[in-house]
Amino acid sequence: MNGPRSSVRLDNCSMNDMIASTFGRQNFLYCNESAREVHESLERGISQQNIVTLDISRFMGATALDVGCGFGRWTAMLQHIGAKVTSVDASPHAVISTRRFNPDTHQMTLFELPTLENFEAGFDTVICWGVLHHTHDPYKGFKIVASALREGGFLFIQVYNDRAKAGFHYTQSFRTRFHQLKTIDEKVHFLRKTHRAAGADVFDHLDGMMTFYNWVVHEQTVRTWFLNNGFADYWKVWNYKYLGRKRAVLDPVRDDFGVLLTDNIGESVEEGRNYPIVG
Structure with a gap:
């Protein structure tokens, strides 16, 4: 479903919005004026400016894993910036769709990721967008996608929080x-x-x-997930969308505004599993 009535759009204008929202880089791809007008008539304002600006060049040529790729929106965006993407989804229809432009697409669930070839080698970037809160165990899923990252890599996730x-x-x-x-x-x-x-x-x-599972995960719980799984940098990027950089937990852990989150660097924080089920 990749037409004008679908929310899954892979044109340059839509990709530009994703790139700007994720990396803070404006107008990375060419989008002419007429296409921009069409795009703005369809856009519902879900993409908002990132408060973190990342060096997009470090993602060019990097390895990326798109977990729950769906119709391939994130896969396409990562390919546009030059990443080498591996895509996975539990749905055979999603796999067929994404394989149109990424042959390295596999049918499997998030919890089967450790069986993926090259999983042990790790990836420079992992995307898990709108997936964790639809699984039977969001925190277990988070630990799996976090373990897919190499040290220094970036994890992008989206989960429903209590304000979603x-x-x-x-x-x-x-x-x-x-x-x-x-x-x-x-x-x-x-x-x-x-x-x-x-x-x-x-x-x-x-x-x-x-979706059968529709967890709502409190923002503080998401923060704890990152801190307990080897992330020294963590940002709340948009309303319920998060970015973490995985590295040895040696440096101070700070929030979006540079405020120190904890003085007990490397020590365990209470895990927290108090998210209510919805539906």
């Missing part, structure tokens, strides 16, 4: 109602009738309704 709409009462009500419907026609009608109230297009709304 996944945790709102009306979202839970929508999910309950959606799963009570019997026919496809009823479900399609429901999505069309309620997607605007959910603050999403029909495709994103469907994505939010379909």
Whole structure:
């Protein structure tokens, strides 16, 4: 689903927004004025400027792992900046879609990652976008994707936090109602009738309704995950999107604004598993 009505778009304008939001690099790809107008008419404002600016050149030629690649949006973006990408997804349809432009795409779940060839060698960058909160054990999943990184590598994740709409009462009500419907026609009608109230297009709304697990993970819990798994740098990049750099935990660990998070560098922090299940 890669047409004008889909939220999964791989054109240069969309890729530019992802690159700017992730690396702080503006207009990396060419997007002409007419294409920009079309893009802005479709964009729902989900991409916001990153408060961290990364040197994009360090990702050129780097190895990257896209976990839960879906239709390949992150894979395509990483390829545009020159990374060598390995993509995985549990869905055979996602694998077929992403293999159109990345032959190195494999069907497997997040928890099967350690069986992936070259997993032990590690990757320079790992993307796990919108996946962990849809698994039976988000923290176990985090530890697996974190272990896929080489020292000095970057991990990008997105998880629903307590301020994400996944945790709102009306979202839970929508999910309950959606799963009570019997026919496809009823479900399609429901999505069309309620997607605007959910603050999403029909495709994103469907994505939010379909998943069995829909964990909401508190921001402090995510921070603890990073600190307990060898990340000396950690940033909250957007509302519920996080970036960590993995290296030996020897330097002070600081938050987005440079404030020291802990004086006990390298010591264990209470893990925290108090995230409520939704739906």
